[in-house]
Structure formats: C-alpha cells, structure tokens
Amino acid sequence: MTMEKPYVIGMDMGGTNTVFGIVDTRGNVISKSAIKTGTHTDVNLYINDIHAELSKLIEAAGGIGKIKGIGVGAPNGNYYTGNIEFAPNLPWKGIVPFANLMADKFGVPAALTNDANAAAVGEMTYGAAHGMKNFIMITLGTGVGSGIVIDGKVVYGHDGFAGELGHVNVMRNNGRLCGCGKSGCLETYASATGVARSAREILETSTKESLLRNIPVESITSKDVFDAAMQGDEVAKEIFNYTGKILGESFADFVAFSAPEAIVLFGGLSKAGDLILNPIKENMEKNLLPIWKGKVKVLFSELKEADAAVLGASALAWEL
Amino acid sequence: MTMEKPYVIGMDMGGTNTVFGIVDTRGNVISKSAIKTGTHTDVNLYINDIHAELSKLIEAAGGIGKIKGIGVGAPNGNYYTGNIEFAPNLPWKGIVPFANLMADKFGVPAALTNDANAAAVGEMTYGAAHGMKNFIMITLGTGVGSGIVIDGKVVYGHDGFAGELGHVNVMRNNGRLCGCGKSGCLETYASATGVARSAREILETSTKESLLRNIPVESITSKDVFDAAMQGDEVAKEIFNYTGKILGESFADFVAFSAPEAIVLFGGLSKAGDLILNPIKENMEKNLLPIWKGKVKVLFSELKEADAAVLGASALAWEL
Incomplete structure (x- = not known):
C-alpha cells in the first residue's frame, strides 16, 4: 500500500x-x-x-x-x-x-x-477527546485559553474569534485587572499568574503560617504554590481550592451553554492534578443544573506536553 | 408549478x-x-x-x-x-x-x-435572524430561555439540552433562589418575575417616591413597572436599568463563547423597547473584549408575538 x-x-x-x-x-x-x-x-x-x-x-x-x-x-x-x-x-x-x-x-x-x-x-484527533463530538478544551497557562468543539467542529463564530472563555467575568465587584483591559476575567484568577496573585493576596491579608513565607512575596510562582501544597502547606492548598472553585463555578456556566460531554484541561496548572481537579469537580457539580449533575467529565489532556x-x-x- | x-x-x-x-x-x-x-x-x-x-x-x-x-x-x-x-x-x-x-x-x-x-x-427561518449563521436567541418571559445557533444549526450539545443560559450565574453571593434549585441564576433577575422581584427589593430598601408605591408590593408585575417607567417614574427606570445591566454583562460573556453576529430578544420583557435595550447595549459594550466592541448587534424578534x-x-x- x-x-x-x-x-x-x-x-x-x-x-x-x-x-x-x-x-x-x-x-x-x-x-x-x-x-x-x-x-x-x-x-x-x-x-x-x-x-x-x-x-x-x-x-x-x-x-x-x-x-x-x-x-x-x-x-x-x-x-x-x-x-x-x-x-x-x-x-x-x-x-x-x-x-x-x-x-x-x-x-x-x-x-x-x-x-x-x-x-x-x-485533543480530538489524538488525545483525551478522541471520538468526542462535544467538549471544551481549557488551557491553563500564563493565560487561560479555550477551544470549543460542537458537533465535531471547532466553534469559530461569526468572525473567527469565538472561544475566549478566559475573559468571561468571574468577579463583578473589585475584580482583578486583566491584560485585556477588563476586570474580573477568569484568566486573572485561574492562570499560572492568577495563582501567583492569589498567593500574594492570601499571604498579605492573613497571618497564617506557610512555607510560602520563605519566598519573597513578589517572586512566588504557581510552581512554588504547588511544591508547598505537596508538602502539606495549608495556605498553598487553600490557594488551589480557591482557584478550583472559580474554575468549577465557571465550568458549570459553560456546560449550560453547550452541554459538552467533557471539559479537558491542558497547560502548566493542570500538572497540579487532584489539588486542582478536586475543587473544580466539587464546585462544578454544586452549580450544575440537575439534568447535568454527575454527567459531565473533567479530564486532563492526554497529549505529551x-x-x-x-x-x-x-x-x-x-x-x- | x-x-x-x-x-x-x-x-x-x-x-x-x-x-x-x-x-x-x-x-x-x-x-x-x-x-x-x-x-x-x-x-x-x-x-x-x-x-x-x-x-x-x-x-x-x-x-x-x-x-x-x-x-x-x-x-x-x-x-x-x-x-x-x-x-x-x-x-x-x-x-x-x-x-x-x-x-x-x-x-x-x-x-x-x-x-x-x-x-x-x-427567527432564523422567518425573522430578525434570517440569513444569519451565528446568533443567540434570548427569550425573556416568565423565565429566561435561550437558543444558540452556530454555523446555521441549533446547538443541542452532547445530550440534547444545550442552551440553558437562563441558568448561568450572575450573582455569586446572596443570589436570588431560582426555581431550578440553584441561586443567582440570570432568570431570577431578567425574567418578568425577576423584574417584579427587583421592584419589590428596590421599593423595600429605599424610601424614594414612586408610582409603584400605589400598588401593593406583592402584586407588582413587570407590566406595572413598564407603565410607571413610561410615565417617567425614576424608580421604575432604575429597575429596567438594573435588569438591562445584568443582561448586558451576561451577553458579553455569551459573546466570548460563540462570537455571534447578533443576540435576538423575544418575549414579554422585550416590549419594554429602549427602556431595556439601552442599558443592555451599554453594559454589554462595556464588558466586551476589544475585538468585539461595536460589532455585535442586539435586536428584537421580528416575529408577530x-x-x-x-x-x-x-x-x-x-x-x-
């Protein structure tokens, strides 16, 4: 042949x-x-x-x-x-x-x-979404990106730019300023830089002990938060819970839009594994309409990074 | 023939x-x-x-x-x-x-x-969306419903139930209880009953004069609010501005999802005309990413009710 x-x-x-x-x-x-x-x-x-x-x-x-x-x-x-x-x-x-x-x-x-x-x-061609016709890809990197697949096709919308889910609002009042010029975008909370911002906020507004206090607050990265959480640091775990809560709540709204079979996570933050996946699932489930409870998968990408x-x-x- | x-x-x-x-x-x-x-x-x-x-x-x-x-x-x-x-x-x-x-x-x-x-x-076959391939229909009646069209086809999703935009969250803290069992759903603010709830809230938490005070607060309807606003009542106008703000903010997030050419409004509340359309447009524009500012239409249905x-x-x- x-x-x-x-x-x-x-x-x-x-x-x-x-x-x-x-x-x-x-x-x-x-x-x-x-x-x-x-x-x-x-x-x-x-x-x-x-x-x-x-x-x-x-x-x-x-x-x-x-x-x-x-x-x-x-x-x-x-x-x-x-x-x-x-x-x-x-x-x-x-x-x-x-x-x-x-x-x-x-x-x-x-x-x-x-x-x-x-x-x-x-992901649809080679990865975790192989065989799926309806799913949403969320990339958790320096920013938060998304690719939406409906009926086996990527949604491009009227102008070719559909799928900017990193810029839906998750905080109407006093939301964090985003690079796009708006405030309260998902990206400002759920990206790697968002996690670092959450770390600074939590450390500066509390007096809780944390391994993260050994690092100059301005140079803390999401990797530092991950490392601390893996050592059992409560503040670091709180930061992942907070990030996962915001993601999970947002995912419930995304499900109300396109009723996907799965939401697939990709990018640096997804390396946090259950630390991020558990609060995502818990808060997504809490906010889903009854018809979708227990039915929408949250998966990690299966592509080699x-x-x-x-x-x-x-x-x-x-x-x- | x-x-x-x-x-x-x-x-x-x-x-x-x-x-x-x-x-x-x-x-x-x-x-x-x-x-x-x-x-x-x-x-x-x-x-x-x-x-x-x-x-x-x-x-x-x-x-x-x-x-x-x-x-x-x-x-x-x-x-x-x-x-x-x-x-x-x-x-x-x-x-x-x-x-x-x-x-x-x-x-x-x-x-x-x-x-x-x-x-x-x-709407796509006979009405305001004739010829459009990407739009979102929002029905503002007793509840808030939605129909999403992408590439000329209604989005049904993995299970046939996609497009429940009346149940996205618009108020994370102390949101109104919804008939679906969740709290803070768009429907609890932007439906006809939501407008009546807003009227009660505003009348009960302020001492502003209003024509609406002539009606027993529990029996105020969205029609009463409309009639008062048409007579120049400031509280009634404030209620429409509040409703339009919540809708407009939500619409900006919907645009980030599917980048529609237009959002088409249908149902009782859309009879309020500019009273609801102006605050919707203003708040949608404020919350759109720069690439979409000034580009997404908000239209009323053209079908005879x-x-x-x-x-x-x-x-x-x-x-x-």
Missing part, C-alpha cells in the same frame, strides 16, 4: 519561541525544531528562517511531496482568514496574512487558528 | 395551553387553534384531542398529503430523542416519547425541541 502524503507540519507560534515539527497520521512527532520568534521584526525574514530550518526536516521525511499541509497555532489567529490580527505579544503589528505567506513559501496548503483551538483539535502544541496545530492540516 | 407538500404544522406546548397552526413556506400561519394542556393527565387523550382539533385545519388546507411534518416546541424537549423529559410544568411525569406519538398519530414525521430553541429556528411560538416550532418541520 502506498500513501502519497503521510505527513503534516504542525507549528506553534509563541511570543518567544516558535516550535515546529513533522507529524504522522497516528500523532507521532517524527522530527522537531524551533527558532526564536521575538527577534524577527520582519515577518518575511521570520518565514525565511522557518523555511531554512523546516526544509531539513522535510528532506529527511522524503521531500515536500510527502506533506499534506501546514497547521499553525498562533496568538490572535483567525481561522476564516488565515490572518494573525493585532497580536499584542508578537513583533508584527496590524493584520498579517500568515497562512497565505506560509502556503506561498512552502507550496502546500496552510491553515491557522489560535493556540487553544489548535489544542482542541489536537512537549509535543502537544505542535500536535494540535498539525491536526488542523489533516482537515485541509 | 405544483408543490406537493406546501405546509407544516407548528405546535407550542405550554403548561396551560397548547397552540398549534398550519404554516406555509413564507411563514404565514394560515390557520390556528388551541386546547388546554394541564387538564390532560393522560398523554394519549391529550394527543387524541389535538388530533381532533387539528384534523379540521388539515382538511381545510387540503388534507394530510399537503403536510410535510410537525414541529413541536415543548418544555424539556430533547431534539435528539424526540422525548419530553421530566418537565416540571407538564401533567405527564418521567419520559414521554412525544414526537414518536405524534408521528404515529398523524402519519407524518415529527420533531421536537424546547421552546427557546424553536424560537431560534423560527401571537404567532411566534407556532412559527418557531413549525420551522423545525421544514428540516425533517
């Missing part, structure tokens, strides 16, 4: 680094490399550098004829247009027709979406 | 009355009738009575051969199964395979969904 185009390229564009790899139909990343993003002020030079680096991987895989297409996960990526639009953390301003530039450069089709949507496609972003982006390319 | 099946039947089942009619392709209700719902403790006798009444309309329209199908809007209606499941306001308990019972009785296909989803299909529920349900039948 011959299979003409057994591979796709997945590319995960972050503000600092861009990682790309060649992926087979079963979700194996057969080769991988990376370049810096932030140092490229001209997008064409950035693409030239990607091309130079990727060409080696493509040759090793048997040439461009083996590649079905390129999938890109990028901040503020618009699936409908293939453009990156006004991304605050990238060096190129305004609207960049990135998918078209990539397709022209490589001579294969290219598709683009934001990183959380890419993660959702990856180092490969997940590339896998997610690559999955887009199978649909081309 | 002959058209074999130019009509559908639309049926709107409420706890008190059931209204049904014959509808043509352009959304004209060519005939209509009704029976009581609540007096029928046996669903088969209920269907017999509907059949007796509807048969006259069907004969007048040229016989059952002219009817493409039957669409039913019913409380707790599950589109996937055609069942009515555990509807608290209907006389039949448990699971009733209503669509199948109707199809068997009439010999034409039947589909069923909840009333808000039916309204969304009606007396026919809307029947039209909405009938639109389901064109898809059969």
